[in-house]
Amino acid sequence: MRRRLYFTVPDTASAQQMVNDLLLARIDERHMHVLARDGIPLDGLHEASILQKSDFIHGMESGLVIGGIAGILAGIVGILFPPAGVDLKLVTILVTALVGAAFGAWVSSMIASSVPNSKLKTYEKAIEQGRILMMVDVPSGRVDDICKLIASRHPEASSSNMEPTIPAFP
Known part of the structure; x- marks a missing residue:
């Protein structure tokens, strides 16, 4: 399990030196992400991706849950009030839950990708x-x-702030 630490430095030279020190401390470069104001050249530093810059992960998780619940409800309604001439089985609830979860995750992650990461709000002024x-x-x-x-x-x-845990995949 990993924890995310946040630091702000005054310029790219300081950031590059910090990256070098962290590399010597055996922290992989793929575990270091840099975010700066537009127009500041990062000179080979690993820029933060959309996963770090936006609420993409949170949006996807929320959409997965909400879409799954909506799919379950749609499946129950479909079984209780089936279309004329169609005999729906209990597996309908499972199918609609999966489709609803997938659709909800997709839609909400697309929306959340344009929303700035709420965890970075405290650093906006410094950036x-x-x-x-x-x-x-x-x-x-x-x-x-x-x-x-x-x-x-x-x-x-x-000095940094620290997240308690981070997902394994970003």
Whole structure:
């Protein structure tokens, strides 16, 4: 399990040095994501993807649940009030739940991909001022070590916030 740490640094040179220090601490580059204001060149830093920038994952999860519930209700209504001449079985509820969940996840993830990540709201002002946000996913057992490393090597970095857990796939 990994935890996401957030740091803000003043410029790309500081961010690049932090990435180098984290690489030496055996944190893979794929676990480091950088977010900056438009127009700031990231010079080889791993830019945050749509999964980190938006509420895509939260939207997909919500749509999956809401669509699944709507599908179950549609299946129950279909069984209680079947169309003329059609004998619907109990498997109808399963099929409509799966279709509803898939449709709900798809639609809500498309909508949520255009919504900024609510977890990054606290960093908006710093990003607008030209600072660079670094999101670092570290193993749970190494959180204290990495925080101490960053504090000792990068006094210019504003301390981080920490998410309790992150999904395994982004």
